[in-house]
Structures are given as structure tokens and as C-alpha cells.
Amino acid sequence: MYPSIEDAITMIKIITYNATGSVIPSFVEIISGVSKTADVEKKFLKGIHSPREVILILLDNKRTEMIEKGYRELLFCIDCGNCLLHCPVYNTVGNYFAEGRYLGGKGIAHLSLLKEEVNKKLEFCLTCGKCSEHCPLSIDIPAVIRSIRSESLPEEIYYFLKSHLMWLYYSVRLKIC
16 A cells, blocks of 8 residues: 555555566556546546455555564565565575575564474575675565574584585585486
8 A cells, every 4th residue: 555646656666676676566456545536527526447346455454563573674565576686596496495475584584483383494584684785675584584594503504414415405406407
């Protein structure tokens, strides 16, 4: 939801440019409220064309809990997919570094916060920072992943070594095949 049509169009341009490089997306549907017209005998009428009414249902989906836990920054994501384009792990193992529609490190981190259990696929993340470098909103995804994965330094060293060895294994395996 955006406060004005100008803000919505600006966000559409940002999302599509960062995701596909195009100026405007192919499919956009804007529902701006109840229809209005003054074409019928110069009288102002509402609800002549659809929609006659707009019903908006907002779901929290644990967003309040995520904010309280300190992961507000993750909710600013516009889902442009730019982080995936530059993620070495996602580009090496593909959808194995995903869970349903939750793609890449950001998606799996978000899923871990929703389910309140650390997803095993977060072990793949190299925390290299390529996703943050190319994020149009500069979301620090590696910091979020480090925070979710472990609380102590020895665990983070373990995850660092394991993720790099797994990435190296899959990279070499791809070159051989």
C-alpha cells in the first residue's frame, strides 16, 4: 500500500529496474478505491464502474514480532531480487538455497523468523555481503543471517568454514559436470 499513486509508480519503477533492468513492468494492476464519475448528466456519482467498494484486509504475519526482535530492516525489502542476482551461493546451487517462495539468504532468514526455528539452509550463506552491496535499500542481510544463525563467535566461525567449503564443493562439481 502506498499513500499516493505517484509513490506507487515510483516504487514500481524501482522494483522493475533493480530486478530486470526494464523501465516499467509488463503487468500492473492498481486499485485506487471506489470508482467515481461526473459523466452522467454532469452529476458526481460513486460506484458506477467496479469496484463499488474496496475491502482491505491487513495481515500481521508475525511482522510485529520481527520488529520487536530487532529485524525491522528485513521488512523494508521490496523483493526486487537484486540480491539473488549477485549471490554466489544462489548462483551456484540455485533453488536448493531456497524454500518455496523464500529465495536466497534474505528469504530463508525471513522464513526462519516466521517459523521461529533456524532453517538448515542458512548454513549455505557465505555472509560475503554481495547482497547488501547491490541492494537498492542497503539492507544488511549478512548481519541478519549471522544474528539468526548463532549467538557466539565459535559458532559463526564454524558456519563461515562450512558455508565456504560447501560453496567450493558445488562450484567444483559444476565445473566437472
